[in-house]
Amino acid sequence: DIQMTQSPSTLSASVGDRVTITCRASQSISGWLAWYQQKPGKAPTLLISTASSLESGVPSRFSGSGSGTEFTLTISSLQPDDCATYYCQQHRDSPWTFGQGTKVDMK
């Protein structure tokens, strides 16, 4: 199975800060990586697929990059509505696996 590891586990930042979350795969997944946002008590929502393709309707302050085994999700200017937990997910191979999540809150 492909293991996905995110860092950090938690992150506190101020409004307007640039925020970066890292996701590492235990083996190469090329660019087959998705990012989700989940707010408490809600289902996840898809932000980015194939490492860098922004989903329709997702604010442009979100961006994704990377390939192989190392990927990043960047929020260019953190907004209060971005407080949530973020998960990466490899979509290269079954079993499809998620990172353990990164909780982002306001400082």
Place this chain on the structure above:
Amino acid sequence: QVQLVQSGGGVVQPGGSLRLSCVASGFTLSKYGMDWVRQAPGKGLEWVAFLRYDGTTKYYAASVQGRVTISRDNVNNTLFLQMSSLRPEDTATYFCAKRKGNTPMVAYFDSWGQGTLVSVSS
């Protein structure tokens, strides 16, 4: 507008069975791959099961293999997860999730149900 509405969760004793349902609207289930993903209380997301768009292929996580079955009713556009021999570690919120497409690498989820809680406890 795509919508997934779930039902069927609840409290069940260890060893018991439960069937989860996920009614789809705004799209045809038989045109998209569908999955179940679960989340234990306070924990992360875990993929559980997959059904290929044409119904020919099913995959299961090792943690549930042999105890769950994914299926669908094309007439009622409904996805199911039949769960048996339930264990306390199966306690989680279960989400049905729609894949964005039906090709192998499009194994990511652009629509999710609201989630249904399954609690396995004596």
